[in-house]
Amino acid sequence: xxxxxxxxxxxxxxxxxxxxxxxxxxxxxxxxxxxxxxxxxxxxxxxxxxxxxxxxxxxxxxxxxxxxxxxxxxxxxxxxxxxxxxxxxxxxxxxxxxxxxxxxxxxxxxxxxxxxxxxxxxxxxxxxxxxxxxxxxxxxxxxxxxx
Numbered sequence: 001x002x003x004x005x006x007x008x009x010x011x012x013x014x015x016x017x018x019x020x021x022x023x024x025x026x027x028x029x030x031x032x033x034x035x036x037x038x039x040x041x042x043x044x045x046x047x048x049x050x051x052x053x054x055x056x057x058x059x060x061x062x063x064x065x066x067x068x069x070x071x072x073x074x075x076x077x078x079x080x081x082x083x084x085x086x087x088x089x090x091x092x093x094x095x096x097x098x099x100x101x102x103x104x105x106x107x108x109x110x111x112x113x114x115x116x117x118x119x120x121x122x123x124x125x126x127x128x129x130x131x132x133x134x135x136x137x138x139x140x141x142x143x144x145x146x147x
Contacts, residue, residue, distance in 0.1 A: 016087050031088050034068045041067040043103060064104055079131040089126030097130060105132040
């Protein structure tokens with residue numbers, strides 16, 4: 001019987017669970033400290049060794065990672081998909097997601113999160129998703145002048 005952790009992760013799929021028990025607390029405290037300080041380090045690019053293989057992972061072009069977050073980068077046709085995770089699996093704050101978008105796609109890029117219909121939900125990992133759009137949204141969060 002598979003034992004699930006939060007959000008569908010298992011002991012086998014959660015990298016934290018593969019660390020010795022004595023190291024888990026230290027690793028989680030380090031992540032919390034780095035997130036509070038904003039000192040994430042430089043983004044490193046790692047090529048995907050599974051690129052072009054069947055399945056979702058084969059669509060991932062590369063991974064960007066720093067001392068806190070790992071981001072799978074995938075061309076989704078009309079957008080670039082950024083799948084964000086951290087060792088703890090804790091949801092990034094709005095400001096952290098904004099910074100990730102700015103760092104990886106640029107401060108002028110627009111990205112959105114999607115909350116799909118219930119029957120299209122995929123929740124197999126502790127990941128949070130941004131879609132960086134190639135064009136403008138049909139609406140804006142900023143006030144626009146009306147004529």
